[in-house]
Amino acid sequence: xxxxxxxxSAAIETLDDVFYVYDANGELAYWNARLNELFDLTDDExxxxxxxxxxxxxxxxxxxxxxxxxxxxxxxxxxxxxETTEGVVRFELTGxxxxxxxxxxxxxxxxxxxxxERREQAWHLQRQNDRLTxxxxxxxxxxxxxxxxxxxxxxxxxxxxxxxxxxxxxxxLKRLESIIDDLRTATREGTLATEKTTVxxxxxxxxxxxxxxxxxxxxxxxxxxxxxxxxxxxxRLFENVFANAVTHGPAADEESExxxxxxxxxxxxxxxEGFAIEDDGRGIDPDIREWVFDPxxxxxxxxxGFGLYITRAIAxxxxxxxxxxxxxxxxxxxxxxxxxxTAC
Numbered sequence: 001x002x003x004x005x006x007x008x009s010a011a012i013e014t015l016d017d018v019f020y021v022y023d024a025n026g027e028l029a030y031w032n033a034r035l036n037e038l039f040d041l042t043d044d045e046x047x048x049x050x051x052x053x054x055x056x057x058x059x060x061x062x063x064x065x066x067x068x069x070x071x072x073x074x075x076x077x078x079x080x081x082x083e084t085t086e087g088v089v090r091f092e093l094t095g096x097x098x099x100x101x102x103x104x105x106x107x108x109x110x111x112x113x114x115x116x117e118r119r120e121q122a123w124h125l126q127r128q129n130d131r132l133t134x135x136x137x138x139x140x141x142x143x144x145x146x147x148x149x150x151x152x153x154x155x156x157x158x159x160x161x162x163x164x165x166x167x168x169x170x171x172x173l174k175r176l177e178s179i180i181d182d183l184r185t186a187t188r189e190g191t192l193a194t195e196k197t198t199v200x201x202x203x204x205x206x207x208x209x210x211x212x213x214x215x216x217x218x219x220x221x222x223x224x225x226x227x228x229x230x231x232x233x234x235x236r237l238f239e240n241v242f243a244n245a246v247t248h249g250p251a252a253d254e255e256s257e258x259x260x261x262x263x264x265x266x267x268x269x270x271x272x273e274g275f276a277i278e279d280d281g282r283g284i285d286p287d288i289r290e291w292v293f294d295p296x297x298x299x300x301x302x303x304x305g306f307g308l309y310i311t312r313a314i315a316x317x318x319x320x321x322x323x324x325x326x327x328x329x330x331x332x333x334x335x336x337x338x339x340x341x342t343a344c
Contacts, residue, residue, distance in 0.1 A: 274338035
């Protein structure tokens with residue numbers, strides 16, 4: 001037993017994090033050497049110190065509240081800043097209540113982890129996202145005015161002359177409008193999906209299908225699949241996958257016996273990891289399955305290349321993963337791993 005205690009004590013001393021034990025009175029009773037190093041204090045100076053003494057004035061109220069929580073609830077987590085020998089450090093502090101066999105409260109223990117760099121990276125990333133969104137909004141605003149003027153002149157020209165070039169120019173302007181809309185969407189959908197509620201994907205899929213030009217494609221009745229998610233963003237996700245299926249389904253020259261374009265069937269199903277959307281079209285070549293998620297990637301002349309990029313951005317904003325495989329029919333299959341976000 002004594003050897004085990006020595007090994008445990010040595011292990012605690014090797015931690016880069018601060019380890020601490022406070023007694024039932026909230027006074028420091030045990031700690032590792034990391035605490036001495038960070039605050040340049042001796043064991044005698046540390047013994048009996050209150051938790052709040054280590055942290056800057058503005059964060060002490062949060063620490064006091066966390067201490068009350070650990071004695072009341074049995075555990076706590078809080079962040080607080082401290083002036084140390086390594087500069088101002090932001091700590092993520094944990095606390096777990098310690099009790100004797102008879103239930104008597106003996107104090108609490110925990111770990112203080114330096115999360116300064118992680119917080120700074122998160123702040124800079126948010127700043128970059130904000131600037132990207134602002135840039136996309138400004139770009140869209142600045143482009144729409146000359147596009148509107150060009151469109152107006154084009155319509156005037158169409159009244160004076162009949163030319164196949166007029167329609168080609170109209171198609172080009174429409175594509176520019178689509179690119180602008182998708183660019184603005186792409187800069188927004190990658191942010192965290194904060195408006196999460198319990199969503200039935202059967203309802204979302206049905207509504208999304210009604211928003212897509214489906215030609216002769218059909219959607220099998222989706223099963224009830226409950227997830228925690230942002231309904232509006234999931235609607236866009238399904239719209240994009242459905243549109244991709246229809247666009248890359250049977251080719252126009254693949255005619256059936258009656259001379260029409262063959263039917264395309266799209267299905268939504270539950271999987272052990274979450275859900276999948278698949279079709280019985282031509283599928284996606286394994287060599288380009290990752291490439292099609294890149295911004296601007298498109299296999300059609302009139303595509304913007306943002307549809308599947310936005311799909312993955314929405315999935316990742318929910319904390320999900322998405323991958324493309326082949327359906328049993330040979331068509332495309334999008335599999336979404338929702339992890340712990342399933343509601344049932």
